[in-house]
Amino acid sequence: MLLRRICGRILSAAVKTEHPGAATAAASCVRNPLEEFFELERSADDDKRLVYGRSWKANELRLKSWDDLNKLWYVLLKEKNMLMTQRQMLNAQNLRFPNPERVSKVRKSMCRIKHVLTERAIEEPDARRSAEMKRMVNAL
Numbered sequence: 001m002l003l004r005r006i007c008g009r010i011l012s013a014a015v016k017t018e019h020p021g022a023a024t025a026a027a028s029c030v031r032n033p034l035e036e037f038f039e040l041e042r043s044a045d046d047d048k049r050l051v052y053g054r055s056w057k058a059n060e061l062r063l064k065s066w067d068d069l070n071k072l073w074y075v076l077l078k079e080k081n082m083l084m085t086q087r088q089m090l091n092a093q094n095l096r097f098p099n100p101e102r103v104s105k106v107r108k109s110m111c112r113i114k115h116v117l118t119e120r121a122i123e124e125p126d127a128r129r130s131a132e133m134k135r136m137v138n139a140l
Contacts, residue, residue, distance in 0.1 A: 052099060055108040061116045073113050073140060080106045114140060 061069060083106065087097045114137055121133035 052102050052105070055105040056112055058112045058116055061112055062119075066117070066120070069113050069117060073110065076106050076110050076113070080110070 056072070061072075064072070080103070083103050087100075087103070090097050117137045117140075118134070121130050121137055124130035124133055
């Protein structure tokens, strides 16, 4: 809740300084694209610790197609960016980052996706296609 208030103040201050008449337009806007870097806040009465999901296992990832793994990679990348942004903002305010284990779960899943894609590139019989797949994996 504190993070949402601070982010709201920062974003509304930025809108007011750039476009003085845009404050009312920004208030009617449903979502600001920068809000994707911040987690939706819980209500103040929810003091209990939330339990988040586990990281993806390599066996589960091997069942997915190349396109699904690529999409999952970018979902995890977005989640990682959101968590890192939240951690930086809280560190700047000397506040504790809640659920730090989420970052390691996201990183493990990303490493496992790279591992599965590398396995597929190695198993590819065509040498040219294999090299191209390896370049794509290394670019992730």
